[in-house]
Structure formats: structure tokens, C-alpha cells
Amino acid sequence: MVMTTRTAPSPRLRPGLGLRLIPIGDSRWRLVDAAGLIIGHVDTVTEARGTRYRALHYHPGSRSFRELGAFWSLDDAVDCLRYAR
Known part of the structure; x- marks a missing residue:
């Protein structure tokens, strides 16, 4: 019996942005x-x-998180956060 773990795809960040994406789950x-x-x-x-x-x-x-939106692409969600700062 082979067990597989389903994980979401890893997002890509362009080099030189000075940002890191850290998996927390x-x-x-x-x-x-x-x-x-x-x-x-x-x-x-x-x-x-x-x-x-x-x-x-x-x-x-406010020391809280505010939802900016839901996207069909993981890269689009990362870009949205990048531009929101």
C-alpha cells in the first residue's frame, strides 16, 4: 500500500524581491x-x-489579518500581498 500526502503547489517568487515564503502548514x-x-x-x-x-x-x-481576496492562482495571491505592503 502506497500512501501519498497531498500538498498544495509551492509558489514561485521572482529573485531580487527580498521576500520569502515560509510554509506554516x-x-x-x-x-x-x-x-x-x-x-x-x-x-x-x-x-x-x-x-x-x-x-x-x-x-x-490592529495586530490582525485582513483578507484581500481569494484567487484561482497561488502566484496571484502572493502578488496581491506583495503590492499591499
Whole structure:
């Protein structure tokens, strides 16, 4: 019997952005800047139509995350967070 683990695809970041994407679960990543400050999270949401990727931006003033949207592409969710900072 062969067991397989289902994991979400790893997102790609273009070199030179000074950002890192750190896996923090099977289907969640933390986006941090070069200093290690949290920009936000991306997590997967399974819907009847397929998998969506939700971008959650960290708001330091309220010390909470604010949803920016759900995307069909993991790369689009990462880009949304990148531009929100």
C-alpha cells in the first residue's frame, strides 16, 4: 500500500524581491520581507469549483489579518500581498 500526502503547489517568487515564503502548514504560507517582518499569509480554500488561494495581509496597527481576496492562482495571491505592503 502506497500512501501519498497531498500538498498544495509551492509558489514561485521572482529573485531580487527580498521576500520569502515560509510554509506554516500543509496549505498555508507566511510571506515575510528581508528583515523577517510578516507581510501576510496565503492559505487554500477548497470550494465546489476548485481550490482558491486567500491572501491575508497583516495590519500591524490592529495586530490582525485582513483578507484581500481569494484567487484561482497561488502566484496571484502572493502578488496581491506583495503590492499591499
